Amino acid sequence: MDIPVFILAGLLVHCVFLVSIFDIYFSSPLVHGMTPQQTPLPPPAKRLVLFVADGLRADSLYELNSNGTPRAPYLRSILENNGSWGISHTRVPTESRPGHVALIAGFYEDVSAVAKGWKENPVEFDSVFNESKYTWSWGSPDILPMFAKGATGDHVYTFCYAAESEDFGAEDAAKLDIWVFDHVKSFFNSSRSNQTLFSALNEEKVVLFLHLLGIDTNGHAHRPNSREYQENIKQVDEGVKEIASLIDDFYGNDGKTAFILTSDHGMTDWGSHGAGHPSETLTPLIVWGAGVNYPQQVTSQFFEDNFLKEWKLENLKRIDVNQADVAPLMASLIGVPFPLNSVGTLPLEYLNSSAHFKAESMFTNAVQILEQFKVKMSQKKKTTLSFLFTPFKPLSDFEQINLLKKIRLYIQQQKYDEAVALCKTLINLALEGLSYYHKYDRLFLGLSIAVGFVGWTTYVILVIIKAHTNLTKTVPTNEKKSTVLFYSFASAGMIIAFFLLIQTCPWTYYVYCLLPVPVWYAVLREIPVIQDLATNVLSLHMGQSIGFLLVCILGIEILVFSFFYRSALTIGLLVFAGWPVITQLWIQAKMFSVALSTYVVSSTHNSLKNKQGLPVMNQIISWMTLVSSPVLLLLSPTFLFQRLFSILLSLMSTYLLFSTGYEALFPLALFGLMFAWINMEQEALQHYGLSLKPKLAVFNFTCAVDITQFRQLHLDDVRRSFFFVFFIVTAFFGTGNIASINSFDPASVYCFLTVFSPFMMGGLLLLKVAIPFVLVSCAFEAVQVTTQLSSKSLFLIVLVISDIMALHFFFLVQDYGSWLDIGTSISHYVLVMSLTIFMMVMNGLAQLLTTQRLGHPRRTKHHST
Structure with a gap:
């Protein structure tokens, strides 16, 4: 599959996975x-x-x-x-x-x-x-x-x-x-x-x-x-x-x-x-x-x-x-x-009213909710084949009539307490029934998405193995088998579509149920790759294979666990800190914009504290800094450390304007960690017997990279991709629980505006959140080019890791229990799915920020296909 087609397909598939939970778990109850x-x-x-x-x-x-x-x-x-x-x-x-x-x-x-x-x-x-x-x-x-x-x-x-x-x-x-x-x-x-x-x-x-x-x-x-x-x-x-x-x-x-x-x-x-x-x-x-x-x-x-x-x-x-x-x-x-x-x-x-009024009011309440139940049941019955329809048995037509007659009889006999108790029973049953029919299609929709998820992840793994490793060999395509496979999957898709059509299902159901068909077709087309892989894996040392698999599972579980317990990130950071201490590199530069941003934040805080409003000059400087920062960094030289340091200074001046306290130090700490990572990955190259690369201090992002210098994937590259995902997650939770936007202080945007504007404020908060991501993505770009790897090969591994996490959270989504649990389960899944899409954007942005320089001709950095 061509790179543009693969990227487009990946975006579409992940958009479907992302939107699906709102149809499956959180569609409108009306x-x-x-x-x-x-x-x-x-x-x-x-x-x-x-x-x-x-x-x-x-x-x-x-x-x-x-x-x-x-x-x-x-x-x-x-x-x-x-x-x-x-x-x-x-x-x-x-x-x-x-x-x-x-x-x-x-x-x-x-x-x-x-x-x-x-x-x-x-x-x-x-x-x-x-x-x-x-x-x-x-x-x-x-x-x-x-x-x-x-x-x-x-x-x-x-x-x-x-x-x-x-x-x-x-x-x-x-x-x-x-x-x-x-x-x-x-x-x-x-x-x-x-x-x-x-x-x-x-x-x-x-x-x-x-x-x-x-x-x-x-x-x-x-x-x-x-x-x-x-x-x-x-x-x-x-x-x-x-x-x-x-x-x-x-x-x-x-x-x-x-x-x-x-x-x-x-x-x-x-x-x-x-x-x-x-x-x-x-x-x-x-x-x-x-x-x-x-x-x-x-x-x-x-x-x-x-x-x-x-x-x-x-x-x-x-x-x-x-x-x-x-x-x-x-x-x-x-x-x-x-x-x-x-x-x-x-x-x-x-209520301070008669027992008769209370009983009649509760009866009205019960019938009103029962009316919703009956409409919901009728709608679901119309869109389900009769032999497949399973009614909500505790509130059958007979049971409805029986309960209504009993309540009315109790009211006539002035047994108001009994009538009220029976009304509450009817209300509870009707609400359970509403929930039952609201979730009626959840099982088969959830299975469809899960099958699609597994199929897509399997396909990406096969693409990595086929294109970027020596574990398989090229096998000529068997046209006859390929044709049979195509018509088999096409027939399966038509049967599924017909099944949905006669049930007058919403158009989104077609998307969720048909998505696994082309995905698994693409997987099964690579049967020769799977056979070669099985043969090669069996020939490897079994203990080494099992150990590597366990480490991968442990690493991904730590990332999943960190969404619930932030302290889990400490484990990864301690492991990283255990690597050999490297020489610190210092680059001298003026930090005028950072100093100005610090002054604006302090001045704005004092003005608001004294109820003098947001100074107009501070507001102008804040917006000018926000707009000019990405332009100014593109004026700096494209040598690795100079460009990365320019990115830090430009983004940090903006981040300071969003800061309300010690969080302003987070990009600085993250920046130091990224430099350590780049240096350690460069040192690890000697294990592969590769030609020496230029020293990092003089490495230029815009230098043409000979495509023949790119190497095949190694097991250590899984670690590099894992580190990237780990640092992205660390950036997620570095200064606040991004799983809930309410954990961010509204005062973060007061340098830009104070008049209530939910979408503008939300957009600025998202920009603040994105800045640590940009730093990590630029560091990952540096790791890719200095370790002689194409961005595609490493990014595909990242895609697999994030998709496995997303599938994990898909099964953890819930619409029961406390509302905090429900909200958390939604946000975790949406975050990981959005992260996959977001990292695609970040990858392109990182290439732009590291390779482009205003006023100078650009020399293209080639990547393998």
Whole structure:
């Protein structure tokens, strides 16, 4: 296979492997076509006020100040005297969009939904807002529009401040919440002179939504333990008190208003969110007003987190819920249909209503989830051959009818507790059934991908052996056998395609199921190579072969293990450190750009600390450094050490601008390690009896390399490739857990911008992450050319190692257990698959950075084919 065709095929295959887990494990759970379900009894409240304090941690709200006073006096008095309280448990990813969708629509978006962004997204699901008579909302332009766009009719209204207001670096972000409170006050005042608005506000089934972003913004900018974050909580508390009083006065204290305060997610101590740490998943929930239970005194209660004693709330009943449970609670309080896609269970302990109302509400909840189950089952039945379809037996048609009849009979007989218990059983069965049909195709899709994975890895190994070793000999192609093989695989592909067609499967299924066909066809075409290899391997010393295999397996397992325990990288580094100590090489150079970057970081930090915002001059210098660094390094000579040192200085000046502390030293340490690696690999050449290469100090990247000087692969080259993968993994985890972007401090980008822009900030963070990769890739390029190897031969070994790791993580992907485990399993697989594709790009970039020089003619560096 030609090199360009091979690279293209490799990219396509790995893209398929990468995308497959989202179809197999994390496709959207949404179904459509359900009948709306509504409780037939009159609701306790006419209107609902929802306060979402974005980024508010449960402990930050409930814990007392050092002097024993509450941080939020009004809300503390509510949970002690007027309402019910607890913890709302969020799910990964702990981001604003999925958090609000869970609260307001009652279901958990699939992980890939985060990639759709925050702004201007069409509402592809039902919500409490959509089911309400009217909804008015105030707050961030990142959140409100997605619940207004796509809502049926014209009854969801939004009032947003400008996106530029979300500035992490300017004055206190509590102004965002003050804006919301002020505009709500103005709204009610203006309604007294607007009869249309006044009438609408006095309707039933009305929702008022106040999205309060200040706490989240202050948490990002100053950390949750800062004075700004805690002062913002106090300001929110005062604002909630004013709004609650204003609304009660407006409606003449009619006792028909229900209030809910909660959060979409929490925040880590370093000011980020997105993963599954308790500081991110534990959010407060306080409910009071119409239809809500008063505080319940208890003598003892137990929760694993042991927060109650710390919060001095051990004698007040704590009612924990899943975040999606808030949506059915809101729907029940104001009597609107439960959101069609909701998977939440109504938390009855929050309701202060009759046993009849509770039973009817739970029955509505159960039927609403059962409707989703029936639609999901019907869809799967239509796309599966009847003799292959296996229904979810615990909830057969007979069992559904039987449970519904029993519940209705219990309600008629006023056996409300029994009816509620049976409703919960039905809900649990329906949710299990939804999960069953959602995962229905997982086994055969997973097997297809695994077979494709093994086939591709086998093919790459055969290419390496055939083209870059002396273990096989060229055998003439048997045209007859080749033709039979082709038609056999073509027939198999047609049978698979026909099987998928009659089941009306999605087009992606064709890709996953047909991919193994051409891959294994390519493998079996190399049967003579496999036979030669088997013969040669048997003739080798068996102990040497087994030992080499065990070392390879151990090395790859260390790399896999390092994703779970970073300390495993220490083993590899200690082994590397055991090599003979080499002479250190010093190159003198001015470090003006590095010094300037250091000053900019320090100046920016001081300015933000003093709440003076991001200095414009610092911002200009930062962006100019970012743009000019790759250009300046191309002006340096292409002698090995001079060019590598120029790459370090240029990239380090940029990296400094992204740094917030001692992490700035990481590229320097990595650079020293790479120099040691290059020197040691050069010394190892004498074992092969090769002609002496020029000294490294005078080696020129642009020197034409005679293709006849390239040698065949040796077992030590596996080690070189392994070292490259090992150092790439070390770069992954050198300054943060890249498996979770939330481990990176948002302050990393403050030299470039402070106004909230998720995609720009994310892009800059990815650039920061890429810099250590570039250093490792350039060092690997130096190893390739100084050890007289073609880049293709070494890179193919790298491809095999990374693919074996990826297959390992493919089988570790899970969608059960804790949400931290689920998120980690996804990120590990995506990382390793992305790494394979990314290293292809890095290889090309490294060649560009090491061989090109501006203003000088380029002499091509040849590689074997």
